Amino acid sequence: MKRKSIIVLLWVAIGTALFFFLFFTEDKTIDNFMLSFLISSLYSFVLGIGNGVINDYLNKKIPWSQATTRRAIISVVSILIANIILVYVCNYINFVIFQKAATSEEFFSGKYNATNWFMVNIALLISAFLHARGFMEELKKTSKKEVVEQKLIAKSANAQFETLKNQLDPHFLFNSLNVLSSLIDENPKQAQKFTSSMSKIYRYVLEQKDKELVTVEDEIEFAKTYCELLKTRFEDSVDFVFDVRKEDYRKYVVPLSLQLLLENCIKHNFATSSKPLLIRIFSENDDLCIENNLQVREQIKESAGIGLANIVQRYSLLTKRNVFIEKSEDYFKVKLPVLSDKPNDVSIKPEDHDKAYKKAQKRVKEIKGFYANLTSYCIIIPFLIFINLYTQNNYHWFWWPMLGWGVGVASHAFQVFGVGEPWKERKIQEIMNKQKNKDNGNF
Structure with a gap:
């Protein structure tokens, strides 16, 4: 002790x-x-x-x-x-x-x-x-x-999430400037057009980089604009196919994930007019897939893997669902989970703070009331027992207040700690959590 x-x-x-x-x-x-x-x-x-x-x-x-x-x-x-x-x-x-x-x-x-x-x-x-x-x-x-x-x-x-998101700006800018540098020598007019389009795309990057999730519709529209820029540079060497279900448009994905994966497709594969690179973006079950035919380019320098690793880590911070990667001799596919809601998008309003504070006050008052009741019981009942035994040994009347009040204290304890409103709230929350987990598992 x-x-x-x-x-x-x-x-x-x-x-x-x-x-x-x-x-x-x-x-x-x-x-x-x-x-x-x-x-x-x-x-x-x-x-x-x-x-x-x-x-x-x-x-x-x-x-x-x-x-x-x-x-x-x-x-x-x-x-x-x-x-x-x-x-x-x-x-x-x-x-x-x-x-x-x-x-x-x-x-x-x-x-x-x-x-x-x-x-x-x-x-x-x-x-x-x-x-x-x-x-x-x-x-x-x-x-x-x-x-x-x-x-x-x-x-x-x-x-960690902020660090991951901050990687997007330099990564996107670096790859875009590489494309622009190539176009300046090859096609100055296309370079000018590319610069104008790139400014629009970069505006989207700046708008979305602070968001945890964006709608599939916004990401697809952005990806189409980005694909037009890639088409400007590679012409017939690259083809893009979009086949995303309309019902998935209102769901959510990690922002700029398609742009990073499209960059990876171009970076790691060669593309020519005779052997074009085909990139497909389509829905498959509860995933948004990006698939390309495998035409591996020899890498002089080992890739840092920022793009794909960034996406995987950001998803891990937002959901338990994983990003899946499939690779065969013919194709390379990345499956992005499509989320029906925003798991971490929780905004607490001032009135919610007030409700939480009042609820906490009520809870503290209930607990204090129970311990005041228990303390009174522990003080008064022994006193009554002492008075009874000291004044009258034949009839032990102290049993009646001790048992009656004891039942009341036990009932009070169950109400405060186990079988009252807090128990109901816990069961409601438990049922809601189970339903939410079930819904997440059925995406």
Whole structure:
């Protein structure tokens, strides 16, 4: 146990000793106070340290955050068994050894059953409160840890995504200038036309580079414009075929993915009038495919692979669906997943912040209300038991408020932590997530 917990137990022992010494001890002497303090310390430290050791051990072996239900069951069983044993040990030491009020035979004969049962109930109530407090502390730590981890993941993913998108500008500009440089010598008029068209294309690049996803329709229109520029340079050496389903036009792909793949087709394959390079862009199942006949060009310098790697990494940040690459002796094909919605396009409005804040406030108020109820129960019920046993031993009326209020506390606990509105919200969210995953799997 921590040093702070030991100090708390010491103060509890001192407070309990003073209480019983001042109100229930007729002969107020130093010896009686020391005996009262010794007995209070016995119960405080044995019960406190015993429950603390059990709680610490269970926290290491079965944390609340990993197996809540299993931990709750094991906690109930362990504290029930441990507190019965600890209370009997404390009572035996108190009545038989310290006060010498009974012999061992009398203690185990049943004479002290009521006292033992009374102390067991008090110990269980206090232990339940301490374990509940431990659960809340663990819950807070886990929640904070998850929030920090999610923020770090979000920042890392965002930084990685921005880095990937920033590769597009120099990559596109470098390849376009190469084409323009070739055209200036071969066909100045076409070079001028190419420059005008390139400015339009680059405007699209600047408009789309900050977006995570764009519609298939926008990407196809851009690709057609880019293909016209390639056709200007290569003429009959390159042919393009577009066969994309109209129903796919309103779906989404990664921006500039087609342009990068078209560049790869030109870069890695030779194209002549006698052996033209045929590039097809078409729909296949739930993918947008870019396929070209394989006419591999000998590479003087090994390719850096920026274009295709860029697309693969950007898709990995947006969806679990993969980019597939097929290669045979005759063709090379890349399959881009077509997404029905924008997974990461989440905009939080100010009113949503207010709703979330009010919801969080309500949740905190519910939890505080439950622990106020539990604390009152742990304080008042032992007091009622003490009054009942002190004033009237024949009729134990304390069972009625203890059981009635106990059922209320248990119901309150289930409502706050398990079977109330939060449970309904969790089930609704769980069903929505399953449906969303199912929809994603049916793209």
